[in-house]
Amino acid sequence: MTDPDLIAYARGQASAQNPAPTGAPAPLPDGSGIAVAGLVKQYRRGQQTVTALAGVDLALPRGAQVAIMGPSGSGKTTLLHCIAGILRPTSGSIVIEGAQIAGLSEKALSALRLARFGFVFQDGQLLPELSAAENVALPLMLAGRPRAEATGRAQQVMAMLGIVELGPHRPGQLSGGQAQRVAIARALVARPQVVFADEPTGALDQTTGHEVMSVLTGACRATGATLLLVTHDPGVASWFPQVIRVQDGRVLAAGAPVAPQAPAPQRSPQMTQQTSSPSSGSTHPRGAAR
Numbered sequence: 001m002t003d004p005d006l007i008a009y010a011r012g013q014a015s016a017q018n019p020a021p022t023g024a025p026a027p028l029p030d031g032s033g034i035a036v037a038g039l040v041k042q043y044r045r046g047q048q049t050v051t052a053l054a055g056v057d058l059a060l061p062r063g064a065q066v067a068i069m070g071p072s073g074s075g076k077t078t079l080l081h082c083i084a085g086i087l088r089p090t091s092g093s094i095v096i097e098g099a100q101i102a103g104l105s106e107k108a109l110s111a112l113r114l115a116r117f118g119f120v121f122q123d124g125q126l127l128p129e130l131s132a133a134e135n136v137a138l139p140l141m142l143a144g145r146p147r148a149e150a151t152g153r154a155q156q157v158m159a160m161l162g163i164v165e166l167g168p169h170r171p172g173q174l175s176g177g178q179a180q181r182v183a184i185a186r187a188l189v190a191r192p193q194v195v196f197a198d199e200p201t202g203a204l205d206q207t208t209g210h211e212v213m214s215v216l217t218g219a220c221r222a223t224g225a226t227l228l229l230v231t232h233d234p235g236v237a238s239w240f241p242q243v244i245r246v247q248d249g250r251v252l253a254a255g256a257p258v259a260p261q262a263p264a265p266q267r268s269p270q271m272t273q274q275t276s277s278p279s280s281g282s283t284h285p286r287g288a289a290r
């Protein structure tokens with residue numbers, strides 16, 4: 001596959017595709033962090049209008065690590081995709097690190113996603129024709145960076161995550177957990193301000209999912225990237241100091257730490273006390289390996 005083919009293929013892959021007070025900490029006064037106001041997203045389904053987001057307000061400081069939870073169909077993925085610029089909101093404002101996302105052209109959104117956001121999905125979505133190292137380098141190559149710089153940076157991130165030896169392998173030769181580590185490296189390669197993850201451990205067994213969460217949260221903490229993650233799994237949410245609960249397109253509660261007395265496994269993780277070695281990942285907030 002030639003570079004232009006690769007880029008066209010990757011772009012095709014990428015495009016295939018009231019507000020209650022939240023109590024969340026406000027973004028910093030300099031405009032850093034994420035600020036969402038009055039976010040509404042409606043879909044057309046035949047003659048019907050489906051309101052997936054009915055007015056969401058959120059304020060998250062830079063470097064926050066937040067899990068988005070809620071029942072099936074409540075609007076979690078729609079919220080994540082709107083903030084990530086994958087979906088266009090019907091109305092409302094989304095400001096990320098000072099940039100208003102909502103009104104940008106497709107071209108500008110695409111450039112923003114490549115340069116400032118990282119993505120980790122349930123199945124990794126690695127390109128099967130490319131090696132693991134080429135997959136990691138891809139966002140930088142799509143952004144027009146020289147090949148040597150892209151591959152050098154890919155090596156650097158893979159070394160940070162302890163997966164250099166996976167570099168020559170194709171995705172089909174990797175285990176699910178290895179593939180997700182490669183996907184995490186790809187998400188981090190462009191030094192993103194925000195990493196978006198949608199059920200990144202959904203296809204993994206519990207032990208592997210634990211390892212992947214350790215790597216993901218540790219690496220984002222080490223690089224200072226804000227991490228927004230959608231999950232149904234309370235065990236995954238227990239890695240996060242903040243949980244946003246979505247129901248019927250509204251945020252019920254956001255930004256506040258999960259109450260320490262809440263039943264396991266959603267107890268308050270003391271993230272500030274964790275180690276954050278990105279290669280070994282971070283230790284689980286509740287200590288014991290699970």
Ligand SMILES: Nc1ncnc2c1ncn2[C@@H]1O[C@H](COP(=O)(O)OP(=O)(O)OP(=O)(O)O)[C@@H](O)[C@H]1O
Pocket residue numbers: 043044045050051052070071072073074075076077078079
């Ligand atoms: N492309 C679409 N066209 C029409 N309706 C949609 C579309 N995508 C989502 N919806 C609807 O919007 C609502 C929210 O969907 P969304 O996928 O955001 O929920 P979710 O909480 O992520 O669900 P799940 O946990 O099952 O993935 C649902 O009613 C869903 O049916």
